[in-house]
Amino acid sequence: MKNRTVRTAALGAACAALLASAACGSGFDDDKAAAPAQQSSGPAELQILIGSSGDAETTAVKDAAAAWAQKSGSKATVTPAQDLAQQLGQAFAGDNPPDVFYVDASRFADYASVGALEPYADKLSGASDFYPSLRTTFTYDGKFYCAPKDFSTLALVINDDLWAKAGLGEGDVPTTWDQLKAVSEKLKAKGVTPLAIGDTRDRVGAFLVQAGGWITSPDGKQATADTPENLKALQYVQSLLKDKLAQFPSQLDAGWGGEAFGKGKAVMTIEGNWIKGALKADFPDVKYSVHELPAGPKGKGTLSFTNCWGISSKSKYKQQAIDFVEAMTTVDQQMAFAKAFGVMPSRQSAKDAYTKEFPADGPFVNGADYAQGPVNAPKMDSVLADFDTGIQKLTSSDPKALLERLQKNTQAALG
């Protein structure tokens, strides 16, 4: 009996100590959510987190930030993230997010809907100069939140040497689904893998667009996954995969399509303009050419990808951060980035300069006219990740069931 009282007392004491120490912690203050004090003038110390595509991009952004810092007398620290979504998520929860960071278009709605982003983009000079489709991508609840950094589209990249070796010429470049299949069969007969294609909606999704379908309606409010158009697209991709006319990069021992392509494990790949920088850095000897994606039953279609320069709603230096973004999105700076790591400027006024500088990039630039942007709705990330899972199993599963599942999940997420 006595033993029990002692035990209870001890436990009580331990708990009291715990509660006391917890209450002493600063963390339980309610006012943490209040707006931080602003230091809108004078030198700032900006933390900039980027999701870099590689060393070329990191260096270019660091140089640009250093130039801005020198001119403005502020400090700007650029950190490349290994996993941007995760690092940002933990930073938001940790109440200590970076001042400026890349926001991927597919995650934009998530961040905007929880109030993590400062809606500043309309304050920029020449805000209407950004491509309208990109402005829409970064608009939430009628507010244009953040400035598009640049954009990329998908195109068909062909290894010229392997192409010629298989006895194919320029006239053989496929422009329709049927031609793509026909030429792939010829290549396969020569014992090479015709096409390397990433196993996510970010590559396979282009076929949906070519067939005239997409996951959501244009306004992003309705789920349109289980349409006959989408089914046709997946059935086509499935037939390519089943006949080994197309393979996923992991099947070719590569991390992504560009790597499989660079190593010569596939003659063609479907990638965006970032492949140029990667090939130059890792596989400088590969000769290649870029073509628009083959048209589907409903014409041409591709996907566009973009990031914006997000500014944290919790930043102490919002004014300086906007000034920084302003400097990063001038036509000259965007051209410098384009040269350094192969992205396309998000300002329409830079288009001419870009096509002059990179005439071979015509297929990528042309894609802007018929490209489909990412799904712009919050809570869609896990739904789309689930769709990716389905795509990975496409060879052994029923496309119709896959689309029905996507439809159901999308409806649930859109509410």
Next chain:
Amino acid sequence: MKRRDPRSLASTFAGYFVLVFFALVFLYPFVIQVANSFKTEPDAAANALSPIPHPFTTSGYEKVFLNTDLPLWLGNSVLVTILVTAGRVLLCSMAGYALARIRFRGRKALFSAVIGVMAVPPVVLFVPKFLVLNQFGLYDSYTALILPLIVDAAGVFIMKQFFESVPVSVEEAARIDGAGVWRTFWSVVLPMARPALITLTIISFQGSWNEFAHTLVAVQSPELFTLPRGIADLVSGSLGKGTQYPLKLGAAVLATIPVAVIFVVFQRYFVRGANEGAEKG
């Protein structure tokens, strides 16, 4: 007993065969790891199985040191390991001693609580630990990296078991000489506990050097990465980085070497640690 009839000869032979086979299975991956870290990338891709690099190159290691933040990770790992190990050894032996020898109120309850804490699977604490660190404003700091690891319930348990095996007479002699509790503990009992202390030091060292999951929820700035965290990010790396196996394997070799050295030198303490850790179950 020593007679060698043909049957026992055959079974001896079979025994060695099995032993050597499994020794190969258990050690050859390390041979592959070291060998391929000295290969060129095409060579590693083409002849992964071969133990001899052809041509021999240290470019994987050069890249690891020059193109990644590995020196920084190494520094952080050393710092974290030293502090965590020192903290665990001191704090666990203090608590273990108190639980074994000092008759204070509530020690039985406390000991049950320690056992209870040991039973909570670390993975379950994953998100919760982040919440607490975050709430106290410690998230993303060295404190977050070190403090939660500095005490280990299993260590307390091991030390308590040991101190219980030390004869009481030794302490009593010291007490009669007028030494206080701390003096008795520090200059009389602790020196006798050398074997247990070495065991605890070694399992703490190994545990904190290899710790990965905790760093994932404690820090996010690359300046605070330890070696396992850095390597994990290197491997799940971003677009366009390529496979670069010699580099990654080189980094993995560097993470393995300290533990391997300690293992070879202090093998018997490792063995003891494994068995004492088991008794907690």
Next chain:
Amino acid sequence: MADTAPARATRPGPRLSAAVRENIAGWLFVAPVVVILGLFMLLPILMAMWVSLTDWNGQGSPFRSGVPFVGTENYTRLFTEDGLARQDFMTSVRNNFYYVAIVVPAQTVLALGLALIVNARMLKGKTFFRAAFFFPSVTSSVAISVVFLFIFANSGAVTSLLKLFGIDGPQWFSDSRGVLHLLLGGLGLVDPADPPAALTDGGPFGLSWWEWLSGPSVAMCTIIMLVVWTTSGTFMLMFLAALQDIPVTLEEAGMLDGAGRWQRFRHITLPLLKPTLFLVLTLGLIATWQVFDQVYVMSQGNPAKTTLTPAFLSYQTAFRSFEYGSGTAISFVLFAIIVVLALVQRWIMRDRDPARRTRRS
């Protein structure tokens, strides 16, 4: 703290009784441990219990007034609501179940086998072999995962080894096909490309029977092999310690009785090893439900979610999708699974206890 506190305790307190002094000294000695364990073990659990009842999205403190309270919805969603959350959770449970079902028996049998051979009296070089088998378990799980990623790469060591024997190995990490499906297909019982409607049409918890019956995927098998390889050494040491406790006289008595090797093992050694066997099984069971590091480094739940485990899913849900409530709820369900299984084990052990005691005395 460590320096000042005990000094105060040992000061010859003017009129404190010995009992009070012991109390103070004792609590001061354990204070650091109590505070830190409390702060980083107990408090997190309490906080997480709160968060698991909310819809906190990771913005600011979860204790602000604006955080929506959702009751047990984060839990019920995992079991009763037809949706992605349940599907993912049940998939992870399925994956981990197959993982446990293979790893635990495999590592136990391997560990026992190795211990028996290493313990055999006529063999030399015991120390070396013991060290060799044990070494993988002391190395970093991250470093080892990198090595296995390389070994199982499509052009890697295992594939070239299999080629030596004329076998065309699978593409390990991108192969999401379930082993049981492959087996059923191989035996000609079911066509994996077109499974019977009876299996695909329905099933418990949002997965069809066919999905439940997949077995571990080929990719999961690499993680299984890795873990069996790393943990067997530790368990071998435990068996070894127990084997060395068995009196030689018992074995010799068995020999004199003319018992064969298998009979001696079956009737003398194995019964004496039972406590250790149950210990190894329990520890294995607890550890295997927590697999995380290897999944994080090697597969991140891919391909096709077949290496997703509850531990990784909880991490992913909280930190990648910002659904901290759901993420913590998954941790607590995982905790419950582990506790229940440990209790079941314990119950089985208790059943054997009287027998053990009589033999020991």
